[in-house]
Structures are given as C-alpha cells and as structure tokens.
Amino acid sequence: RGGHEVTRPIRVENAEVGDAIALKIREIEVTSMATSTGTMRERKEAFGDDPFVDHQCPECGTEWPDSVVEGTGEDAIRCVECGANASSFGFEYGYTVAFDEERTVGLTMDESGAHELAKDAAEAMDIPENSRQHPILLYEPAEMPGTLGRLRPFIGNVGTTPPVELPDSHNAGDFGQFLIDADHDWGIENEDELEKRTDGHMDVSEVRAGATLLCPVEVDGGGVYVGDLHANQGDGELSLHTTDVSGTVRMDVEVIEGLDLNGPILLPNEEDLPFISKPYSEEEREAGRELAAKHGVEMDEEMGPIQVIGSGATINDATENAFDRASELLEMSEGEIRSRCTFTGGVQVGRLPGVVQLDMLAPMDLLEERGIAHLVREQYDL
Template sequence: MKKLVYCDETTDIVGPGIEMVDTLSPGGKFIVRTNPGCWGNMITPSIKSWHEVGRPVAIEDAEVGDAVAIKIDKINVLSRATSSGTDAAQGEYFKSDPGIDSFCPNCGTKNPDTYIKGTGEEAIKCQNCDSPVVPFTMPHGYTMYFDNKREFGITVDENISQEIAEKANEYSNLTSAGMQHSINVFAKHDMPGVPARVIPMIGNIGTVPAMDMPSSHNAGDFAQFLLGAEHEYACSEKDLNNRSDAHMDVNEVREGAVIIAPVKVKGAGVYVGDVHAMQGDGEIAGHTTDIAAEVEITIDLIKNLNNLGPIILPNLEDLTPLTKPYTEEENKRINETAQSIGLSYVEREMYPIQMIGSGADLNSAAADGLKKLAKLLDYPLDEVKNRVTVNGDICIGRAPGIVNITILTPISKLKEINLAEIVKNHYTEK
C-alpha cells in the first residue's frame, strides 16, 4: 500500500457511497489541495452542500470501531483574498435547505448549473434561463486581502473589493476541477481597514459518516437541518448517530494538533476541507475567512478505541492554564503537599484530551460531549463533570452546537484505553 497519497479532487457529499481517492498505509501522508468551504459553495446552486471537501482516502486495515489519529503537519494558505460575512437565506430559491435543494424560481430547474456575469450578489445566473439564482445574500460582509507571507489579512474598501471581484477565481486560487464560484465576486466592503492575524485552521476534517450526507452537515448541529427535509438526504433522529462530527470548526484544529477520529465505515475515509485563515471561538458570524489551501497530514491507525466522537490533542500553547500538563516543579509541590497530610494516592502524571460534543444547541452539545467522555474513560458522568470543572473546561467550537471539552486525564487511565503513548508523546516530544 502507499505511504503517500495526493488529492486535488473534491466532493460535496461524504459517506460510504462516495469512492475513495486511494488507499494509504497507516503512518502514511495524505496531501490535500482544498478549495474554500462555505460561501463559494453556498452561492453555487449545483453543489448539494455548504462545503466541497477533498475526496476521502481509505486507510489500510481500518474497521468500524477503530480510530484514526490525524496529525496536521502543514497548512499552506493559497488564496490571496477571500470574502465572508453574515448570511440571509432567500426563501424563494429553495425548499428545505438553501445549500442543498436550491432551484431557479424563474424556470424551475433544481440545483441549476450557473455562470458568472458581472459582480455583486446577482452575478450568479441560471445556465438555463439567464436569471439570477441567489440562495444566500450577505447582509454584512467584507473582502480580506492577505500579505505575501500569509501572516495577516486586511479588509479592503469598495474600489479594491471591486478589483478583486473582477478576478475573483484568481484571488481565491480555485482548482480547475472545483465546483464552486468564488465568493469574491460579491465585492463586499462593509468594514474596510480591519487587520487580522492569519492563524490557519481546518473546519472540516475527520472520517466519513456511516451514511451519505452533505459534507457540511456531518455534525450534530448542522445535521438538524436534515430532519424532515424534502430532499434526498433527509434523515431521522436515529440516523444522526451515523455522523462522525468531522465538521467541527474548532480553532485548535491547526498545524501541530492531532485529531483522533472514529471509524464509521470500512477503510475510515479520511477527508479534509473548509480551511479558514483565522477564526475566533464560536465562529459567531456563522462564517469566517474560507480559503484554498494545501494541507499535509499524517494518519495512524488505533485499533478498537470505539470513541463515539472526535478527540483533539491541541498544541500546548492553545490550552488554558487549568488544562496544561503539570510541570516538574508543580508535580514536586503536589507530592510534597500530599505527603505532608499523609495522602497515599495522588495522580502524578496527567495529560489533556479534548472531546467534541455536538447537538442542536450548546447545552445539548455539552451534554453530548460529557457523555462521550464518560464512556471513553469509564468514569461516572458526575465524576466527569467534576473533573472538567476543576481541571478542564468547555469551549465553544461553533454556535449553535459544537463544543470542545478538555479534561486532564491520568496516564493510568490513558493506558487502559491505549492512548497513553500518542497523548504523552504529543505533549513531551520536542
């Protein structure tokens, strides 16, 4: 089997019905050339998802119940500019979901092919009748230009946004095989002159779900839109258990981090997409700076972990003070204190893991993540709550319903579940 696979093919749907691009040996590298997520796809009616992502790769010997450890080695930002902002769905252009079952209200064509004529929100035209097809508008938006080193971006004014819109695909750096229009064509300029640091992260990375679904809806919050829908990807509450929660939008998922993703189908089907130039916790505008990128990851196989959702090992600098591993000096003082009061047992070596929780809202997501942690670590739920309170935290990945729950975990417990080596090495290797 191969130790290196390159992919520049994209798909809007993920699941067992989607052909894998190739098969990779455990320990091998997967390099993915991605197009932007969200906005470009949202204004392209032929795409049946809010994302186009890289086609998945199969991992040799991966079976349902296993996990894959995905180390993010490199994120290379390729876009020179991007546009984003808040969204407003336009009801006359879709039935159930503006990103899945849009149609042209003039000629009635479902998911019509479209072309670009001019710039602005009505530049997307139906190939069949030449009428504008606009499932989403952007009530407040911006165009951001990146410096040559991709270290920061600056939002631009009307004149510059228009120049970028006229060469929209070039500034987005879309692949020739991609499906989406560039969102730069909107020429948005509502908040010029705002600088932002480029800290690239990946919004949609993990394994394919156990049923075919739009890649953007492979998460407990977005999947709510599939319940009772009128399109072919409609599902029931029970069907939601097939998701793998790869669409996390957790900003700790960046270079150096590890994602331990559950295997839901034979071969796992690891995929990457929706790279962001930067994103604050919560992605509260609903969307951020979607970019084209080349992502390099290393994928290892963990047998029989049976994790119910993604586990993240963040970079040390991304951890809050309560959740960082204890230093040698701290452990010395902890031991001295325990001895001074005659306490015979103290957890002397602890490392943080993050569990993703997802649901219809943030309370549901927190409950989901806590239950998954309790099952993984074989702790009572109340003990998980106490541990997360005194040496953990719950952070918002994405509103309305993704959280990442960090818990300092004793090395003895990590050994029980066969995660001690990968977790300890992540936080101790230089």
C-alpha cells in the same frame, strides 16, 4: 452535496470499523490571496427546505442548476437555463479581506479594493481546477474597510466518513438538525439517525497545524476527508461564516486498533490549551508531592490533556453530548467527568449553535488502556 467542498474520502490501510484514526496535522498552507465573508442573507426563493442542500433556481425551478458568472456583485451567478440569479445567499453584512504574502495578517478592503479583487476572483482565491464552486470574492462586499486581523489557518471540516449518507456540512449535531423531517434527498426521520454522524464539520479553530485529531472509523478504510479551510476565526464562528480559503494540508495518519470512539478527540497544541488544562510542570508536580505527603494522599503523577468534541442542537446539548462521550471513553460517571472538567479543564465553544470542546486532564493509565497514551505523550512531550 453540502455547504462545503471537501476532498474525496481517502482510504487508510488497515483501518477497520471499530478502530480510530489519528490525524496528525503537520502543515496547512493558505494559497488564496484574499476572500470575502460576513453574515449571510438567505434568498428563500432559491431553495426548498435547506439553502445548503436543497438548491433550486428561483425562476425556472431547476434543481441544482448549472450556473455561469456574468460580471461581479451578488447577482453575478446566473442559471444556465433561464439566466436568473441562481445563488441561495447574499450578504446581510459583508467584507473582503486581502492577505499579506506570508499569510500572517489580513486587511479589509474598501469598495474599490473589493471590486478589483472581484474582477479576478478565481485567481485571487486560487480556486482548484476541479472545483464546482464560484469564488465568494465575486460578491465584492466592502463593509468595515481598513480593519486589520491576525491569521491562523485551520481546518473547518475534517474527519472520517459516516456510515450513512450525510451532506458534509451537516455531519454534525447542530447543522444536522436541519435534516430531520426535511423534504429532500438527505432528509432523515429522527434524531436517532443523526447519531451515526462522525462530527467532521466542527469549525474548531484549534484544529490547526501541530494538532492531532482522533476520529472514529465507521466505514472500512475510514474514508478521511478534508475541506472548508479557514484563514482565521474567533471562537464560536459568530457570523456563521468566516474567512474561507483555498490551501493545502499535509497530515500523517495512524490507526489505533480497537479504539471504538463515538466522536472525535482533539489533542491541540499546548499553547491552545486553557491554563488549568496544560500539562503540569516539574515544579507543580513537586508541590503536589509535598501536599500528598503532608496529607497522606496518593497523587496521580501522570495526567494528560484531552479534548472531547461534542455537538448538538444547542451549546447545552453539545456539552451533554461531550459528557456522554467522555464518560464512555474513560468509563467514568457523568459526575466525575463534570468534576474533573471543572477542576482541571472546562468547556470551550467551537461553533454556535452547537459544537464544543470538553477539556480535562485525564489519568494516563486510563489513556494507556485506551491505546492513546503514546499520542498524548508525543503531543505534549510527557
């Protein structure tokens, strides 16, 4: 159960607890022709503690009722048992987007265009054969028609299986807060239980083709899963939803023995790095050598970009979590981590309310000791 559909966990040969798995994302192909999204409105009568994992029919009370589609619009999804509107959500403000053939841009539809797509929603969204979801195009929202947006697909939910049962959408420090003291099957008692998460649900738009994601192995074989593809998203996912689509992902995997991570590390495409986090050019290194000689200081010649993912109830909590993870990874004090990130990196918002990327240029000798220097060199041609 969860707010997303994800693949079944995939076992990676030779991956053992205490290792890490590098997911090298080679290709993401969007197969949907259109989607709908926007800011959501909860139908509180259709769930208990949590609209994503505690669903019930608002009329007959059946938990996770089977449903059928009748027509289009926000009341199209009906409970098989009693015929009531069975959805937990509607749109507060919603829009429908159609994509060009190359999936490079999308254009928002007016009421007529949204309705035409809704009539053939499953085909337009290319819903997989074994899917258990109804296509969001059925809702046919039609706000802000005629708006053009650039597409750059990425994976919103990807990683390894945690050692405790968590809904896929709540495998993160922010959404996971809703499980604490919740009165349903996935409720947990306290924050300590949430520490076992693997932060698969990141919604970090830089997790796209060309990036490498390092994930902790917390169960035998890792249990790699993928889902929640997005056609695009601005940093922060400010609507809490974006352009969810169907598609295919191709990845290579590599087991990093003995790299005991407590959260994901991202090596994004170089063009996605902040300016001060990019690898040094030869001209910059030469200027640095001249400064080092002038002032009698030994310069670190080899530095490599890394992004440590942090999550928490708020952005501040997520940043503290990233500091802790980076400190443990590099065996540095929090003061040194903060200083290095200020001088050679920064923090970026992946998702509100609480997922961040902590950028820094890390000494390659430390990355060598951790067994990931070769991945950084490969990623950035160092």
